[in-house]
Amino acid sequence: xxxxxxxxxxxxxxxxxxxxxxxxxxxxxxxxxxxxxxxxxxxxxxxxxxxxxxxxxxxxxxxxxxxxxxxxxx
Amino acid sequence: xxxxxxxxxxxxxxxxxxxxxxxxxxxxxxxxxxxxxxxxxxxxxxxxxxxxxxxxxxxxxxxxxxxxxxxxxxxxxxxxxxxxxxxxxxxxxxxxxxxxxxxxxxxxxxxxxxxxxxxxxxxxxxxxxxxxxxxxxxxxxxxxxxxxxxxxxxxxxxxxxxxxxxxxxxxxxxxxxxxxxxxxxxxxxxxxxxxxxxxxxxxxxxxxxxxxxxxxxxxxxxxxxxxxxxxxxxxxxxxxxxxxxxxxxxxxxxxxxxxxxxxxxxxx
Ligand SMILES: [Zn+2]
Numbered sequence: 001x002x003x004x005x006x007x008x009x010x011x012x013x014x015x016x017x018x019x020x021x022x023x024x025x026x027x028x029x030x031x032x033x034x035x036x037x038x039x040x041x042x043x044x045x046x047x048x049x050x051x052x053x054x055x056x057x058x059x060x061x062x063x064x065x066x067x068x069x070x071x072x073x074x
Numbered sequence: 075x076x077x078x079x080x081x082x083x084x085x086x087x088x089x090x091x092x093x094x095x096x097x098x099x100x101x102x103x104x105x106x107x108x109x110x111x112x113x114x115x116x117x118x119x120x121x122x123x124x125x126x127x128x129x130x131x132x133x134x135x136x137x138x139x140x141x142x143x144x145x146x147x148x149x150x151x152x153x154x155x156x157x158x159x160x161x162x163x164x165x166x167x168x169x170x171x172x173x174x175x176x177x178x179x180x181x182x183x184x185x186x187x188x189x190x191x192x193x194x195x196x197x198x199x200x201x202x203x204x205x206x207x208x209x210x211x212x213x214x215x216x217x218x219x220x221x222x223x224x225x226x227x228x229x230x231x232x233x234x235x236x237x238x239x240x241x242x243x244x245x246x247x248x249x250x251x252x253x254x255x256x257x258x259x260x261x262x263x264x265x266x267x268x269x270x271x272x273x274x275x276x277x278x279x280x281x282x283x284x285x286x287x288x289x290x291x292x293x294x295x296x297x298x299x300x301x302x303x304x305x306x307x308x309x310x311x312x313x314x315x316x317x318x319x320x321x322x323x324x325x326x327x328x329x330x331x332x333x334x335x336x337x338x339x340x341x342x
Contacts, residue, residue: 025096
């Protein structure tokens, strides 16, 4: 089980979740993805969309300033 | 497959769909679809399949663009009048999506070339406007085990069904081409242009569903609509044990050419 990282702090909706999905598609089942994103739309929608599409959101944590980290398991 | 940044942008609305996603988009990118006819149905179908990023689109059509085509064949533009339809369609597809490889066949599909051409593709879209070729496509696809979408339009009405091996074929339902004298002549056969878009777009959606494995295809049912009432109906259809091509004792073992109504031969 490996852990990967993805920075989508510069992306806007819907590319935030598009980039997340592309990265998740490359993972094996059980692998973890740490997604770094900003407050507002990305923080609201990426965890929600990930859950809706069958991935498991394990944790959402504040990193610094307006950057947050979402830990998703495939 | 690693998508380029441009491809991620271009296909983002497919990638967002749970049932398509990056995996489905990759299947679309590797798929090969043959359009038989670049007319009323083939025009919208080819545009949507090109926009979707279908890897290879084959187009077979022996006609040139006529001014009377432009009312519904939206892949052809006014300056294209006189140009081969396959060339006109190829140019628009290249402009719309350079990812797509286009293979053109500037002649009619017939009994001697059908199996060889359809054999190169994963899915066939029947966008033709006459019964003999519709039966030829059905027979060739059934004989080759090649999934295809049947489509037909007339006046305000459209009908379509999808065939996969093991399901009812077009001939199971309609048996044989009508005698040429019973086919509407060109002067009787007007069509509301937008109907072509409705039906061809349904066919493109079926092709994409087949490629991605999403949902239930229009197998063993005929979808019909009448734009005057805008009512859509699904008519259940069954495999026919007496079908000439897929029945218990098939009589059609090779594709056959049928006589065409004279008006259709002018290809105007
Ligand atoms: Zn049959």
